[in-house]
Amino acid sequence: MTTTVLLDCDPGHDDAIALLLALASPEIELLGITTVAGNQTLEKTTANALKILEFAGRTEIPVAAGSARPLVREPFVAAYVHGESGMDGPDLPSPRTAPVPEHAVDFLAARLLGSDRPVTLVPTGPLTNIALLLIRYPEIAGRIERIVLMGGAIAEGNVTPAAEFNIWADPEAAARVFTSGIDVTMIGLDVTHKALFRPADSERLAATGRVGKLVSELFAFYQQFHSQQYGWDGSPVHDAVAVAHVVRPGLVQTAHRGVVVDCGGELSRGRTYVDLWGRAGWEPNAHVGVDIDAQGFVDFLVERLASLG
Ligand code: RIB
Ligand code: CA
Numbered sequence: 020m021t022t023t024v025l026l027d028c029d030p031g032h033d034d035a036i037a038l039l040l041a042l043a044s045p046e047i048e049l050l051g052i053t054t055v056a057g058n059q060t061l062e063k064t065t066a067n068a069l070k071i072l073e074f075a076g077r078t079e080i081p082v083a084a085g086s087a088r089p090l091v092r093e094p095f096v097a098a099y100v101h102g103e104s105g106m107d108g109p110d111l112p113s114p115r116t117a118p119v120p121e122h123a124v125d126f127l128a129a130r131l132l133g134s135d136r137p138v139t140l141v142p143t144g145p146l147t148n149i150a151l152l153l154i155r156y157p158e159i160a161g162r163i164e165r166i167v168l169m170g171g172a173i174a175e176g177n178v179t180p181a182a183e184f185n186i187w188a189d190p191e192a193a194a195r196v197f198t199s200g201i202d203v204t205m206i207g208l209d210v211t212h213k214a215l216f217r218p219a220d221s222e223r224l225a226a227t228g229r230v231g232k233l234v235s236e237l238f239a240f241y242q243q244f245h246s247q248q249y250g251w252d253g254s255p256v257h258d259a260v261a262v263a264h265v266v267r268p269g270l271v272q273t274a275h276r277g278v279v280v281d282c283g284g285e286l287s288r289g290r291t292y293v294d295l296w297g298r299a300g301w302e303p304n305a306h307v308g309v310d311i312d313a314q315g316f317v318d319f320l321v322e323r324l325a326s327l328g
Pocket of ligand 1 (some may be wrong): 029032033258
């Protein structure tokens, strides 16, 4: 059984690996890619998405560029994690292909309205494009089967002690998504930080072919941040966990809980308050990742990426 997917991303090392995983998964029919500013500027995240599709020989998949900035907050790029290009490490040529002329929001609406099958949105960056889609096309919510997003955290954040980057970057957009009434799954740091991709996994993958070698080069750069910041011997491939959850839902355990996004001041900005124990009595509005089969995820990721040759 295939799942029809639209991937909204801000490549980004882990977005790039998530995209490759989607391309390697016959269970996914990838209708298109949309890009958003986040890890880097929109120009760079869009170029990076095009580079990955060209590298994988999948330029038939359309890319539409979206919002160059959050709804309200000032743009902030995570060059300290992903480098100046947003995908530092591998030496990939500038893209020969171009994004489609439509804005990502109009592209998403057209794909959703034109699909004769239910569509799953997989956002792996700030939720600006998704919020704009819901605002510009109010009726579109009924055409979205579910949203499986990478973002948020029950516990600690990563861009501040309170907040995870994708939600922190555009909390107003995230609040719009979490209050949309759409079936939302939140793949947060609580599960992605448990499933580290390690040097041994990278070496294993590098020996399998050119895609594996590319991923090992992405990992080599990306691991520098996680080693320095956390002292970890591996890196969380956050966005690939969201894609893996679509393909193999048994890897991540979720709990249906009420989630509220803090759109307030600086310290609490972007916090995802999860009513994990029901103390607040909030109506459940998201399936929140609470645990993960870490080795199962890593083995699945390596196996699928190796299949691309
Ligand atoms: O906090 C991790 C998330 O922020 C990932 O999606 C990463 O790519 C960045 O977008
Ligand atoms: Ca991302």
